[in-house]
Amino acid sequence: MQSTGPTTLNASEQLHVAAAAAAAPSVFNTQPWTFTFTGRGLEVRTDPDDASMPTASAARDVRLSCGAAVFNARTALARLGLASRVSVLPVAGDPLLVARVDVTGDAPDPALDELYRWVGSRRTNRYPFRPERIPxxxxxxxxxxxxxxxxxxxxxxxxxxxxxxxxxxxxxxxxxxxxxxxxxxxxxxxxxxxxxxxxxxxxxxxxxxxxxxxxxxxxxxxxxxxxxxxxxxxxxxxxxxxxxxxxxxxxxxxxxxxxxxxxxxxxxxxxxxxxxxxxxxxxxxxxxxxxxxxxxxxxxxxxxxxYATAQPPASPRRPLSEVVRTVRG
Incomplete structure (x- = not known):
């Protein structure tokens, strides 16, 4: 479909996208991200105040966690009927900026819309699994x-x-x-x-x-x-x-x-x-x-x-007021 130009998200849509992004898995549930909405879409940054694990993989784990949040944001936008374009590490002078997710005027990917259904029910499951193999x-x-x-x-x-x-x-x-x-x-x-x-x-x-x-x-x-x-x-x-x-x-x-x-x-x-x-x-x-x-x-x-023997509850999440630093129209 021919692009019709970017679409501005209203406040309700911004919170919808932020909630999905914040539901992503993260290293030790640290949720090391912040979200900033602009006229073009969403910016995902690492949170300078988060205390990552003192492991050799800490920097990698934080950006990997933020990448998962980016994907959830894409599914939430698709649910709103909006396509998106992701720019990873778009500004060399802004080391906290992980990705920019810009809304486009194209038709959304229906596969992303379908995957949005599972954002709220995905869990990191540390319970025993049943013996049957995955097909x-x-x-x-x-x-x-x-x-x-x-x-x-x-x-x-x-x-x-x-x-x-x-x-x-x-x-x-x-x-x-x-x-x-x-x-x-x-x-x-x-x-x-x-x-x-x-x-x-x-x-x-x-x-x-x-x-x-x-x-x-x-x-x-x-x-x-x-x-x-x-x-x-x-x-x-x-x-x-x-x-x-x-x-x-x-x-x-x-x-x-x-x-x-x-x-x-x-x-x-x-x-x-x-x-x-x-x-x-x-x-x-x-x-x-x-x-x-x-x-x-x-x-x-x-x-x-x-295949799990038990379904854990949803992991606790930081309030959106802590991770959405600014909401701009």
Whole structure:
């Protein structure tokens, strides 16, 4: 369709888009973004006040999180009947500006409108998954979702690659820097405010029933947070690595958009997901994630996927008044 020029969003539409963007997943639920609406659309920036995790992957994780928010904004605009155009890192002199999402006068992508349906029900699921495998045709759809955003979803379904990944995940967990663990513990402690991830979103404490530790990250190991219980986790989860051709800030934003697209696609097919990024948080271990298939690209996320036994509640979100810094007509 011929473009008819940009469309200005009214206040209600701006809040609709901001709410969708803010529902994106983020590293440790830090929600490291702010949104500014202009006459042309939306600007997504990293929040200079957010305290990212003290890991080697912190800068990458923040921009990846913002990329997921960008994709959600695109789906919300499509639901409003509006197409959009994304410019990643558009201003070299503005390091906080991650992307600009400009509204155009073109017809929206109906696939984005369809994916908007799942924005509110997508969860990071840290509960056990059922033993049945994800059908090949659904995995193909998830692979295609990543590809459409410029990334690759590499499924780990063969040996010795699969066991190599499990070993890397466990090794990274055992050797985690004490400062990282202390930081995470502080974020999970109730203190005077709400913890970053409440007990209902942490999932149960993994029960050890095999010689090796379960291939699931316990974000609150040893904290004794009440209300969690314990459970046996699947010994062989579906694992996949999201990769990009390059490894720079622009690629991290690309990975975030690809991640959110495939997560929304997965949600629509009843597939739950959580993350096993421990090896990516350590520069010394990150090469192990792609060592067996370096030709694919640079690893950005490690996903655990399957059919969940329980649906966690929605993770708490910052008030929109905190993340929408200015609303301009």
């Amino acid at each position: 090949a045709e659904v995995l193909a759809l998830l692979h295609d979702a990543a590809r459409r955003e410029g990334a690759t979803l590499r499924l780990l379904d063969g040996e010795p690659e699969y066991q190599r990944m499990l070993t890397s995940i466990r090794r990274a967990t055992w050797t985690e820097d004490e400062s990282v663990r202390d930081d995470r513990d502080a974020r999970l402690s109730p203190g005077t405010g709400q913890p970053a991830i409440p007990a209902g979103n942490l999932g149960p404490v993994p029960r050890r029933e095999f010689p090796d530790d379960p291939p699931v990250r316990d974000m609150a190991e040893g904290l004794g947070i009440p209300g969690r219980g314990s459970a046996a986790f699947e010994p062989r989860p579906e694992l996949a690595v999201l990769e990009t051709a390059h490894d720079d800030p622009r690629s991290w934003v690309t990975a975030g958009q690809a991640l959110q697209r495939l997560l929304l696609e997965a949600t629509g097919h009843g597939i739950a997901a959580s993350f096993a990024n421990q090896p990516l948080e350590d520069d010394g271990l990150r090469p192990e994630v792609s060592g067996g298939a370096a030709h694919y690209g640079c690893p950005q996320m490690v996903l655990r996927m399957g």
